[in-house]
Amino acid sequence: MLDLERLRALHSVATYGSVSAAADVLHVTTSAVSQQLAKLERETGQKLLERNGRGVRLTDAAELLVAHAERILSLVEQAQADLEAHRGSVVGQLSIAAFPTAVRGLMPAALRRLGAEHPDLRVQLREEDPMQSMPLVSRGDLDLAIAQDWNNEPLPLPEGLRKGVICDDVADVALPSVHPLAHRDAVELKELAGDPWISSSPDSICCDWLLRTLRAIDSEPRIAHMAYEFATQLALVGAGLGNAILPRLGRCDVPPGVAIVPLAEPLTRRVYALWREEAARRPAIRAAVTALRAAAPPDVPVPAMAGTATMAS
Template sequence: MIDSRRLRTLRAVADHGTVTAAAAALYLTPSAVSQQLAALEQEVGHQVLVREGRGVRLTAAGEILLRHSHAVLAQLEQAQAELAAYASGAAGEVTVASFATGIAAIVAPAMRELGVSAPGIRLEVRDAEGDASLMLVLDGRADLAVAVEYRGAPGEDDQRLSRFPLYAEPFDAVLPRGHRLAEQAAVAVADLADEPWIGPYPGNPCHDVVMLACETAGFQPRLAHSSDDFRAVAALAGAGAGVALVPRSALRGVELPDVVMLPLVGTPATRRVFAAVRRGAQEHPLLRPVLDALRCAAADAHLV
């Protein structure tokens, strides 16, 4: 009999690439993770990992087992969801991991709505930028992620997660108020090819959106300054340090006396936001109301 906890450990190692990183994600010691994997190898009669540099690589047997682990763990999540529904467990805590703008735009409004429609559900919110929210869900440290589409993001067919689209938000150009294009009604990304740029760090999904928009316009941006804080980006642009592309909601309600924000013409830059839970858990009586509240908050936010 294969222990499902050891399958979860195997998946964490595959996701994180090292025993040490998997141990940190699972709140275990590296020794405990190694023991779990050794026990798993005894259970299946095959070696599942081999050392490769400072990391590890799954063997062919490990890859087979990993594919089955996705189905097994999803089935267990579904069983827990159905048992919770049977027990009418519409009271409890849900941990939501989201990037900062998503918290402000939809998570906080959803929390307010749940306080009325499902007062037994309490949200614990964690600020998690980049792709960190998805890993928190996969590692079991969060129940639900609000994440941004990025290169390499788990796709719709990923066997570990169930995804739910929330909204697609356009980016606007941020220019110093005295910029040569500041008086236009809109601007093309290609018109900014020769400018110094201010943008998020690699690893932030918005970095991918900016880079793709510039690549589509036929150039690689010259990143002169980097920040994941869009208010800092706007301040730098206002100081004449460069131009930027920023999600429309990121600076909503912020006073911007030194910059102008212009919509883009041509191929738009878009931030696609989705919610994700571990596959099989989507019908859990605690998660379903939260997902519904997030979708309603996204529709009410008018982010397009």
């Protein structure tokens, strides 16, 4: 009989590329992973790892076993989800990763609600960009990822994941209060062509999106400064150093010298929760999505389509 934890150790080595990386993910020592693999080799009568320079590589037998382990671990997760659904209780542990503005704008209220309504649920939150968090959900290292896409740039859904809509987040433009258009009721983005802009850091989704959005109106972006935090971007706008496009969910207190002006053609990003198909029946997943929708601020609408039915989509 193959031991499940030994299969999990081998699967982690295959997924993360080394014994030490697998140990980090499994929260054990490298020695513990090596011992599990040695026992699995004795159990199967097959050599599973070979030296490859300073690292290791999987043998053909290990590759075969990993393919089965992936299916076995998926079935175990599905069984656990079905048992939780049968019991109907929101219990256990739930790991969530969210991008920075969702951490600030949604998670405090959502976590407070989950704690009050489901005291037997333990939630662990981490701040993570969706490009990093979605693969972690796919691999089973996270239960939920909070991700986003824009109405002019849809989010590709990785295979094996499902999503539920949390809210729609409208973006406004932040202008220096001395800008000629600062006191308008609304502004066309093309009216700002040629202006200097404040952007997120160059390795972020937001920076890439801003560049593509401005180029779509035939305006080659003039990125004057880059800052990861929206509060810092607003401070730079207030100093007259450029404009910024800021979603309402991520907006902090607006400092003096900044005018927030709606866009005549709104730019909207949709915020999603993503989870694995195998975990779709977990009451904890449903409870978290419900709490996140309830946490949306009044100026960040929850679409009508974001009802319970979307949990199955």
